[in-house]
Amino acid sequence: MQEENEREETIRQQLQVETLFEKQQPKLSPNEVIEVAKSLKENWSFLEPDHKKMIMQTLFSEITIDVTGEAVGGPGRRAPAEIISLKTN
Numbered sequence: 841m842q843e844e845n846e847r848e849e850t851i852r853q854q855l856q857v858e859t860l861f862e863k864q865q866p867k868l869s870p871n872e873v874i875e876v877a878k879s880l881k882e883n884w885s886f887l888e889p890d891h892k893k894m895i896m897q898t899l900f901s902e903i904t905i906d907v908t909g910e911a912v913g914g915p916g917r918r919a920p921a922e923i924i925s926l927k928t929n
Contacts, residue, residue, distance in 0.1 A: 898929065899929060900927065900928055902925075904923070904924040904925045904926070906924050907921050908920045908922050
């Protein structure tokens with residue numbers, strides 16, 4: 841029982857530290873957000889696929905597309921698409 845209590849206390853302390861860290865994070869100004877967005881656009885082709893996915897999932901909750909042409913290179917390949925609608929987080 842003592843061991844479980846110690847583990848629980850350790851976890852509580854870790855959560856408190858994480859909460860304090862989150863509160864200390866500065867908010868971005870509108871100009872800083874614009875600069876980050878420009879940077880993303882300029883560097884998009886250099887990002888890893890996992891990072892691209894994480895960014896998209898952070899920014900958008902839903903994206904609806906319509907495929908407008910045939911897949912280049914056969915089925916399962918890239919196809920031209922048009923964004924029909926999107927919902928931001």
